[in-house]
Amino acid sequence: MSSKVTRISNWIDYRLPIISMMKHELNEYPTPKNLNYWWNFGSLAGIVLMVMIISGIFLAMHYDPNTKNAFDSVEHIMRDVNGGWFLRYLHMNGASMFFIVVYIHIFRGMYYGSYKYPRELLWILGVVILLLMMATAFMGYVLPWGQMSFWGATVITNLFSAFPFGDSIVEWLWGGYSVDNPTLNRFFALHYLFPFLIVGVVFLHLIALHQHGSNNPLGIDRKEPRDSIPFHPYYTVKDLFGLGIFAFIWAFFIFFAPNFFGEPDNYIEADPLVTPPHIVPEWYFLPFYAILRSIPHKVAGVLAMVGAIFVLFFLPWLDTCKVRSAKFRPIYKKLFWLFVVNCFVLGFVGAHSPDEVFYYLGGMSNQELGQITTILYFAFFIIAVPLLGMFEKTTPLPASISEPVNRGGDRRKKSRQEAAA
Amino acid sequence: MKKLLTTAIVLAIFYVSHAIAGGDDTETLVRQDWAFEGMTGTFDREDLQHGFQVYKEVCAACHGIKRIRFRELSSLGYNEDEIKAIAAGYEVKVGPDDMGEMYDRAARPSDAFPPPYANDKAARAANNGALPPDLSLISKARVGGADYLYSLLTGYGGEVPAGQEVSEGLYYNPWFPGHQIAMVPPLQEGIVTYSDGSSPSIAEMAKAVTTFLAWAAEPEMETRKQSGIEALIYLAVFSLLMYLVMRQVWSRVEK
Ligand code: HEM
Numbered sequence A: 001m002s003s004k005v006t007r008i009s010n011w012i013d014y015r016l017p018i019i020s021m022m023k024h025e026l027n028e029y030p031t032p033k034n035l036n037y038w039w040n041f042g043s044l045a046g047i048v049l050m051v052m053i054i055s056g057i058f059l060a061m062h063y064d065p066n067t068k069n070a071f072d073s074v075e076h077i078m079r080d081v082n083g084g085w086f087l088r089y090l091h092m093n094g095a096s097m098f099f100i101v102v103y104i105h106i107f108r109g110m111y112y113g114s115y116k117y118p119r120e121l122l123w124i125l126g127v128v129i130l131l132l133m134m135a136t137a138f139m140g141y142v143l144p145w146g147q148m149s150f151w152g153a154t155v156i157t158n159l160f161s162a163f164p165f166g167d168s169i170v171e172w173l174w175g176g177y178s179v180d181n182p183t184l185n186r187f188f189a190l191h192y193l194f195p196f197l198i199v200g201v202v203f204l205h206l207i208a209l210h211q212h213g214s215n216n217p218l219g220i221d222r223k224e225p226r227d228s229i230p231f232h233p234y235y236t237v238k239d240l241f242g243l244g245i246f247a248f249i250w251a252f253f254i255f256f257a258p259n260f261f262g263e264p265d266n267y268i269e270a271d272p273l274v275t276p277p278h279i280v281p282e283w284y285f286l287p288f289y290a291i292l293r294s295i296p297h298k299v300a301g302v303l304a305m306v307g308a309i310f311v312l313f314f315l316p317w318l319d320t321c322k323v324r325s326a327k328f329r330p331i332y333k334k335l336f337w338l339f340v341v342n343c344f345v346l347g348f349v350g351a352h353s354p355d356e357v358f359y360y361l362g363g364m365s366n367q368e369l370g371q372i373t374t375i376l377y378f379a380f381f382i383i384a385v386p387l388l389g390m391f392e393k394t395t396p397l398p399a400s401i402s403e404p405v406n407r408g409g410d411r412r413k414k415s416r417q418e419a420a421a
Numbered sequence B: 001m002k003k004l005l006t007t008a009i010v011l012a013i014f015y016v017s018h019a020i021a022g023g024d025d026t027e028t029l030v031r032q033d034w035a036f037e038g039m040t041g042t043f044d045r046e047d048l049q050h051g052f053q054v055y056k057e058v059c060a061a062c063h064g065i066k067r068i069r070f071r072e073l074s075s076l077g078y079n080e081d082e083i084k085a086i087a088a089g090y091e092v093k094v095g096p097d098d099m100g101e102m103y104d105r106a107a108r109p110s111d112a113f114p115p116p117y118a119n120d121k122a123a124r125a126a127n128n129g130a131l132p133p134d135l136s137l138i139s140k141a142r143v144g145g146a147d148y149l150y151s152l153l154t155g156y157g158g159e160v161p162a163g164q165e166v167s168e169g170l171y172y173n174p175w176f177p178g179h180q181i182a183m184v185p186p187l188q189e190g191i192v193t194y195s196d197g198s199s200p201s202i203a204e205m206a207k208a209v210t211t212f213l214a215w216a217a218e219p220e221m222e223t224r225k226q227s228g229i230e231a232l233i234y235l236a237v238f239s240l241l242m243y244l245v246m247r248q249v250w251s252r253v254e255k
Helices: A002-015 A018-028 A037-060 A070-079 A084-111 A120-142 A147-162 A166-174 A181-212 A231-256 A283-294 A298-318 A330-351 A366-391 A411-420 B002-021 B045-057 B070-076 B080-088 B120-126 B145-154 B202-217 B221-250
Strands: A030-032 A228-230 B091-094 B103-106
Touching: A002 A018, A018 A231, A030 A231, A037 A084, A037 A181, A037 A231, A070 A084, A084 A120, A084 A231, A084 A283, A084 A330, A084 B221, A120 A147, A120 A181, A120 A283, A120 A298, A147 A166, A147 A181, A147 A298, A166 A181, A228 A231, A231 B221, A283 A298, A283 A330, A283 A366, A298 A366, A330 A366, B045 B070, B045 B202, B070 B080, B070 B202, B145 B202
Parallel strands: none
Antiparallel strands: A030 A228, B091 B103
16 A cells, blocks of 8 residues: 555656655755744744635635625624634634734844845745735725724725825725725735735745755854754644644634724724724734824825835845844844834834823823834834944854854853753 | 843733723723623523513614524524514515515514614614614624623713713713713613513613623624633643653754
8 A cells, every 4th residue: 555655656756856845845854953932933824824825715705795795794604604703713813813923933033133144035035925914914804894994994095195196096996986896806806816925925935945944043054964953853843832832822812802803893884984983903003003103294104104114125234243143142132122112112002093192101192102113113223233233242153053052152051061061 | 131021021911902992082881790701601591581572672673683583592592483483573574576566474583683674764764863773793893892782771861970062862871982872761660571570670681681782793602612612622732742742852852
């Protein structure tokens, strides 16, 4: 039996070397042996993408992209389709999980300098994935045709009116004079298409990854054979463990707090005549929304918001420091964490209306807080990172992944080794 | 370093909780211990049936629950005959018949609850220009959910604070955005009598009808939580196994 399988697979592989390719990429693929749990998030992102595509295709079998029926068809999925509520909550919370995973993945890359030589294109492809994800999630959120779907779509598409020929661009996007049936139809078509574009870019991302292999917490290249271990079984089992924990959290939200990340207003059917009091985007857009609103000039605001993501494309060249890992960059490490905190504050700003005043911040208005954090966001990339590249004194790097760690390395490990000696 | 991390985590929690609350300006709601809250919460059958009765005898005059079919009332504990009898009390417009005419017939268990008004315009005309929303999803469609509904229904009759304007035909209610609502106080003592002959208080009716509306918005909730417990147990066992396998496999790697 199994020899028959081997014969067939050999027959195929001789003509179409797909099996040996997979074996090479997964089984023998040499990986640094010191990867920590932050390296789990890449594989998690891939799994979430697959789950989103599969659950989405099943949703699409019951969903009706017509303004008259869309809201009802989602409720039909929730109430009448077998397991429909599970499919929808899986997909809905999956979008939030996807962004959590990908944001952690990006911060990981920034902390350990994974965007540096020779992984610049790998990083850029990642930013392309982020942009595609944002477009996909934005259009997906319009599909259930609730109040937030409609008004979120209206606010965001209207941003294009800031540009030259803006009104024509907006009409072209809408396919009419307001967000309406043609808009919903095209958003559905594109929401179905984009995830497959993401799969394409993910493949390129993986090819680029496998060219030079994973970076690692020390940020130094592998030098000797004992620095590496095969991907399988070491990282397959570690990824499976990570998947278990992650799925546990995802399932918690699906089954016990399915609307935690959502807005109650989206359970009211879209009504072009009634504007909700607070129009807020999904949480994963809040930091960028805050940047948009903190700038009083419309065009400048849109450019800043777009710039906040596009600046990531240039990070490999803004950072001229040759040392990758923040472990050996004492100042960068501190600034990195401040940057993370700043992103959370930006998100907080995005969730509140601009004229809110915070007494615990000395009477600062939300608008002012947004302006300060926006400046800090850009200052990190445009001022701090380039200057650190020039002036920061890095601590000595270890000789290799397997060598005893030098000064400035992991102190705990060092003292353990000293105790053993 | 640790301090910074903690700050980040605290801020993250702060941020998420605020993002969810969406910077709301309503006062804290009157909180109730709902039997359907929590990971193992279920709907109280008696509250459900009482709530349905309050809905049917009071709210249904103005509010529909168009997403519920009569047969789904079996979740409240009614049997087939009872459901048939309930449905038969309603008329639904169907057709067209062979002559092209629409006609009325008694509702069947497979029909949805018919709306109280022919359309939104008729509903507004009958309610001073205000539209009574369909209640099928209301407990999911308001910040505060069940607590908001309960607060709203029991929130009438308070003293109007100085400076609060209450226009002609509107009623003061501190929980409604703007504090004036077009709905007449719907619940009065003695407005319904339960089958055991008791006459519930406003608070009891509010609690029952809110439970019923919470069910109407999430009829899948009990199944969902039940499967959820199973899913979490499964995933916990899976994670533990994977952890043990991982420890075993990685013990071969020299540090
Ligand atoms: C990159 C992966 C994807 C992301 C990030 C994503 C995101 C979203 C979001 C945020 C929603 C709104 C959820 C809600 O509030 O109801 C949504 C809805 C929807 N998505 Fe996706 N999606 C993805 C992939 C797909 C795919 C591949 C399909 C297949 C056709 C699909 C089909 C749908 C449908 C039919 C809806 C409307 C039903 C509903 O609202 O639950 N999605 N998506």
